[in-house]
Amino acid sequence: MSREELFDRLAQAVIEGEPEDAEELAREALAQGLDPLACINEGLTPGIDRVGELFASGEYFLPDLIIGGEAMKAALAILEPALTGDQERQVLGRVVLGTVEGDLHEIGKTLVGTMLTANGFSVTDIGIDRPAADFVAAVKEANATLVGASALLTTTMLQQQKIIEALQEAGLRDQVKVMVGGAPVTQSWADKIGADGYAEDAVSAVALARRLVSAPT
Numbered sequence: 495m496s497r498e499e500l501f502d503r504l505a506q507a508v509i510e511g512e513p514e515d516a517e518e519l520a521r522e523a524l525a526q527g528l529d530p531l532a533c534i535n536e537g538l539t540p541g542i543d544r545v546g547e548l549f550a551s552g553e554y555f556l557p558d559l560i561i562g563g564e565a566m567k568a569a570l571a572i573l574e575p576a577l578t579g580d581q582e583r584q585v586l587g588r589v590v591l592g593t594v595e596g597d598l599h600e601i602g603k604t605l606v607g608t609m610l611t612a613n614g615f616s617v618t619d620i621g622i623d624r625p626a627a628d629f630v631a632a633v634k635e636a637n638a639t640l641v642g643a644s645a646l647l648t649t650t651m652l653q654q655q656k657i658i659e660a661l662q663e664a665g666l667r668d669q670v671k672v673m674v675g676g677a678p679v680t681q682s683w684a685d686k687i688g689a690d691g692y693a694e695d696a697v698s699a700v701a702l703a704r705r706l707v708s709a710p711t
Contacts, residue, residue, distance in 0.1 A: 501537035508541030511561030513568035520572035530573040542566050542612045546697045563608035585616045587707035589640040590632040592620040594653035599646035609696040626660035645676040655687040671706040
């Protein structure tokens with residue numbers, strides 16, 4: 495098939511949430527000698543962007559979003575190792591992502607991580623039930639530019655504020671933008687605790703992350 499056809503099929507595999515197809519097409523693209531970076535930028539990225547649009551419009555639901563992200567990750571796992579030394583995929587920002595201390599919810603946080611990775615961010619997922627000190631340590635280790643803190647319980651929301659305070663105490667607050675999310679979290683809460691932004695779902699988290707990395711620190 496032609497270069498354009500392969501790019502279209504890569505995009506479609508992401509839109510339809512077919513990880514095995516996406517992986518197979520990525521392998522085929524490399525076998526044909528296609529530029530892996532072009533496969534990402536002209537095939538996978540338009541596909542994941544379309545998934546986000548369909549989710550935002552209400553045509554796609556959470557499972558569609560998840561499998562679309564998984565399809566893109568499956569193809570990226572094949573294509574990224576094939577990138578040459580001078581051809582690194584652009585990393586929009588380095589994100590430390592976690593669910594706050596006392597909270598064991600994982601699905602939403604993991605989906606945000608998948609979508610951020612698919613959209614060009616380098617993500618360090620520190621997991622669930624993580625104290626503020628773990629977020630600070632991960633920011634230092636990853637030299638992160640973004641922190642995403644998820645709280646799904648009203649009783650754990652205060653931990654988001656503690657993370658911001660811990661970053662200030664560590665002298666890192668000017669280095670990172672902090673975005674918060676979770677079922678009970680609101681924009682007014684984000685404003686109150688001094689977070690840089692609030693996202694209600696994975697698609698808006700990607701849009702927010704893009705805005706924050708383009709904003710001056």
